[in-house]
Amino acid sequence: MNGSYFQLIVINNIPFMNYFSEDQYKKNEFYEQTVQFINFLFQTEKENSPYTIQLVLPPIYVEMLDNPTLRKEITEFLEKYHCNMELLSYWRQKEQNLLKVLKSLIQENRIELLASPASFSHLSNVSTSTGVHLQIEMGLSIIDDYLDYRPKGFWFPEGYFSPGLDLYLQKEKLTYSFLNSKTIYHSDPLPSDIGIAVESPHHVVFFPVEERLYQIFQETSAKKQVWDKALMEVLESYNHYTNESILSLPIDLGSYVKMREELNKSIRYLCDEGYMVHISPKTYINQFSQGMDHVHLCSSFLDRQRENDMKNKSSQYASLAFLERELHQWRQVTLANEVHRVQKQMEKEWFLLSSLLYQDNWTDKEVSTYLEAADQLSALMKGPIDKEWISLREKVHPILNTTIQINNQKVREIIPTNKKKVLILSWEYPPNIVGGLGTHVVGLTNSLIKNGYEVHLITAQDMKKDAEDVIEKEHLFVYRVKPIYSIEQNFIHWIGGLNLAMWDKAIEIGKKSTFDLVQAHDWLVGAAAISLKDQLNIPLIATIHATEHGRNGGIYTEMQKFIHEKERQLIQSADSLIVCSEYMQNEVMTIFEVEQSKINIIPNGIESLQMEKASIAPLEAFHLDTNKKIIFAMGRMVKEKGFGTLLEAARRLHKIRSDLYFVIAGVGPMYDEYQKFIERNGLSECVRLIGYLQGEQKNAFYAHANIVVIPSSYEPFGIVALESLIFAIPTIVSHTGGLKGIIKNKETGLFMEPNNAESLVENIEYLLGNPTVGKEIGKNGQKLVSQLFSWNRIGEETKRVFDELLVNTKVKESISN
Template identity: 60%
Template sequence: MNYSYFQFIVLNNIPFMHFFSKNKKEKIEFYSATIPFIEFLSEMERESYSYTPQLVIPPIFIEIMDMQSFQEEMTEFLEKYERKDVYTYWMEKNKNLNTVLKSLLKENKVELLATPVSNSSVPNLSTSTGLKIQVEMSLAILEDHLAYQPTGFWFPNGNFAPGIDLYLKKAGLHFSFLNSKTIYMSDPLPSEEGIAVRSPHELLFYPVEESLYEVINSKNYSRAIWEEELLKLLSHYNHYSNRAIITIPIELNQFMSFKEDWKKSIRYLMDEGYMVNISSTMYEKQFNESIDAVHLSSSSLSFNKNHVITRNSHWYPSLSFLEREIEQWKQWRLEKDKERLVKQLEKEWIMLSALLYQDDELEVLRVHNHLEAANKLSKYMKESVDHDWLLEREQQTPILSSTIFLGKREDRSVKSKRTKKILILSWEYPPNLIGGLGTHVVGLCKSLIKKDFEVHLITAQDIKQEPIDMEEEEGLFVYRVKPIYSQEQNFIHWIGGLNLAMWEKAMEIYQFVSFDLVQAHDWLVSSAAITIKNQLDIPLISTIHATEHGRNGGIYTEMQKFIHEKERQLIQESQSLIVCSDFMKEELQSIFQVEEKKIQVIPNGVEVTGKKKVSIKSVEHLSLDTNKKIIFAMGRMVREKGFGTLLEAAKILHKNRSDLFFMIAGIGPMYEEYQRFIERNHLTESVRLIGYLNEEQKNACYSITDIAVIPSSYEPFGIVALESLLFSIPTIASNTGGLSGIMENHVTGVYMEPNNAESLVESIEYLLENTVMGKEIGEKGSELVRQLFSWNRIGEETSRVFQEVIVQFKVREFLESK
């Protein structure tokens, strides 16, 4: 049979905050809006529908319905305005609508969807704590007042942002709804139109077709026009797979106004085989194996837009500030009185957020009332408590008393004396090393710990070893994550999965640690870093180690364009940028038009203590010819590292000399091409590619090296040069990029022209013929590194940048809250 499935959602967008208003007009609006809901419950009890509508009710309204004051005032309202039919039903049900709703849920005549407790737009919540309070308080209310545990979630106005699905899944929810246009633009694209999809965190999302909603709410609405629009929509779907599902949202008032139309229309469409009702749970069971897994972007529905961002945007910083106040205090174990203060602070925040997201005109006095109360509560958290005032305030808001599932955050860092906590994202970290980035991060972490920072580092899991989720030492916590879709062959998709996994781990850590800032290392972690920055409302500092433009001398391919744009986004979103050389600073200013004051130049460093010549036992298996003069180079096997130039120089020298042995360490995409060059030119006896080296092997190689070479054509800094100089090895480096600012030619090192094999040959021969001068150059180079490039000194400079950014961010935050 060629049919599509459908499900029906009834939206009860009642202005529940009017219940707390002292304005008579608003009170009347609230009780008038309650009448259609009473009629809906009566309709669901009395009539037998061929489908089960899904119902969305603001959770605070569910609490209000159990309040005695509401039941008394509603009774007076019905008596005064002579709604005898509703009044009769109201009295028959003993004024308790929740009892009726519980019965309907139990009989499966309606299904209830969870929604944020204040009916607020979820993506606009600025911290994970705010999101958890909204979701989990909502679930607690449904459990306490209705003994009900929903499996679906409705985003007010359809406002969704990537990552929120993780919270919903962890809260026990299984499905939600998104604008169909968002689902049609997911990555990868769904296999057909009209089907549900699964998010990276295993939440099912059903498409909402806005066109149907617009027809229902138009002035020219008729059953015929609505059915025509629906049939036109159905004609686009693949009826051979029978997976298409239509989600039909309708306002409760509209549903009650046209309920007879709905009955006839739905019955007709079902009888004619166009549609079949199915529950979300049954749909998932039926198509579980074939549901497409996709990445979803931010989404919203165009109908019923709330106005908090436009009309009330000047209140939003205060809302965010209050939310972070709650976040700050929830990490401590508090005395009973202080616990009450935090609980009341949560109430003020929820009430304020509900006011800002109501469709009615904002009552400034009511907003001020909640803000003033919040300020008092914050003050009492640090001073003695005015118990009379607190009791009075608690009685003024006799709602939101349900038990929140959100547990007390046990902040492990509370036990630590370290007050500054930072989150670092780096895709490289030992033993997972490819280039200098990971080595840089190791040195940085050690130096920051010495400066009293508590460092939390998230990095990629080492695929060659047994997975280790977490390592801990004094002041440093290292978390290794497995990318979502870790078997993905497409590198860009793999990086996307890594960023999702990093974000998820960061949110998990954030349950027990409040970060002062997040630091990103290059574009590979940009998506996670930007999301964390925005969601936790903390400053972002990015260290740019290199650029795609610089590596390739321009942007030419689609891959290069993608990476270039990711770099641009990271640079724009960062409060401050750190680069390792003046060369890199000029490159960012030229390519990305970055303001000079935003960029801080802090060179790379090396560990200058404990460097001793070691035994070569760890590299004996490499069969290195130590009877010859050893020329050592190390780095990623990519074109810009200049190993092609080194091999050309080796070829030239090999014609006249047999006393040289070149060893080149590293891995990368050019490895096989370089190996073929060696074999083709009969250099196997004098040139050896020795692959990846661990720290012990690297030091062993340095201990037997006579000359070190860094022949890069593009090098933002060149940490390898520092390492070789530290071992007092005479070092030849390309006169380019950051390398050109490290050494003084023929004093602390020797320069060669980049991409010039003859120039490199000349430099090698100079050092071979002037051994005494070479030894002196090596010793002066070592002294230079120890004085200028120690991690202790670099840690001081980095710490200064971090502190300045944190202070500037807090000042801005304070000013915006005023």
């Protein structure tokens, strides 16, 4: 097939809460739209359509259609206000039983009913897991009870979606859903093409819905030539060579009834000409699931007017959220049998209030009715039960009679504490250490625990072992996850898969533990962190260790552009930022146009170690010539670390001295190139690349080296400098970045010019020729680090930033409410 697939979605967005209104105009509006639904079923039965219609129907409305009183009122409305005798005859012929008609059409595969929240409100605004589960399971239970049918697809009203909701769909065995195409096209990683379905972390398939087509069909003056043109524009924008593009065509039921005949002409023409062909979601998934893109979905791109409307009525929504949280709390305890009836009615008040608020024509009086009833029920939950009052309240709305149970599964046993809880995301953490980031996170977690925080850290698994969850020490929980694309060679895809797995684990543990804030370490975990900020409704603080612009002196390649944009997204989404030096603060402010007030400077730290406790034994395995002086360097084997400059200095010194041994520790992409330089220049006798060092080996080299060199061309902070200074070893650093804030030349260390081998040679010869001065410089450096860069001090600073962010967040929430 060279065209696209298509599926039609008819949405019956009926204001069913109008039926309970005292306003007769609202009731008549409800009756009128029910008549439209009768007409829809009548036309669907009468015409033998070549495609299955995906139908969206509020579950509560399904239950209402079984009400004999409502059926009688619809009959009276048809007789009084409608002159369509054919429709009235059909209504009577079907014994006023639309559920029977709907059930028959579903069995004949002419209609496929989609599940939706029971109250047909926005799940993305539900604040507890209990609330989400109630909405989904109640909706499914109603459909099952009244239609003997279990849907496989789910509809998010108005497209409101937030990351994590697919987990609830997957648990109810719902296999597919629909989202605004803009939402899907901004997923992470980006889809390989437009117009195709994607699979979420929990294996739910999401079909893109073209919002602009929906808007065209909404217009009362919509003409065939207008929507024909729009349909062709969308179809022509798809890549037909992939054979996977699918047009999900949404239309309100009222509009569909009016334009059904003309719309079907357009569909038949496009099918006859090969532009598209109908496919069911089940068939599409069976056909394309193997090669489908796996992505992390962002929050929905929403209508600005609707968002503003919700903000203007925030007090009512806040009351709804308060009632939901109370329900959530009662669901966590075992209740006496007689109290279950009270709880059931409280749930009903919440459902109906949810339904009311997400319609456009409610009044404060109507809202107050539900809130007052909820207050009364809350009192009954704790005290004597007024059975007469409950009986009267139950009769007001004779619906929502289905009973569901929520089984709270244990994620893991976490003993509750009064400590504040921080969720930290870091791709590096022992045993996975690539650079200084992992070392930083170890020191940070330990210092936060000492300063009263409970720390939950999610990181990548040890690639030689299975993923695992462990309690490393009291108040430190470490979760090691396996990236979704664990064998992916493309690093960007691997990182995308890691973010998916991190987010999945965070949602899992978030059901058992409530976090106060989430902290992200660099862009590598940014996608998960941004989503968790919204999903868990907690502030996000990002620690920026380095930038792609700074590493490369600009942005030049497509890869660099991608990383740069991910850094921008994290920085803009974060509520607060931490950087390690004034140099990094200026870099972030300049490159990303960030206000200084958003940035906190907290340097990296170092654990105090004593030189005499570092054994020389770990060095014996390297068979070094102990008669030579050791010049030691350590870091990732990347260009900006300046090891090329160090090797050139070694080449020059080797010509005039034979008593030096240059030892460079670390791994990275430049390792092979540096090794070739050593062999090509005959330096194997005086230069050794020794790869990654374990803790004891690293400390041994620092303790027994004569000089440490940090020749970086770009260094936001330089934790390696702290590690060498704590051992009182004279250290030569590049006059760049954060290193300038640590060293005072010839007092606590020595400066060399970046990328200048001759400058490095001069500094090395100075220290070798003045050993007494070198020792004094080393002691001064050790004193500086001990005073300014202890993790205890840095932990206190970090706690201050965290606490300040939490206070500011609460202030903003109180103002907005």
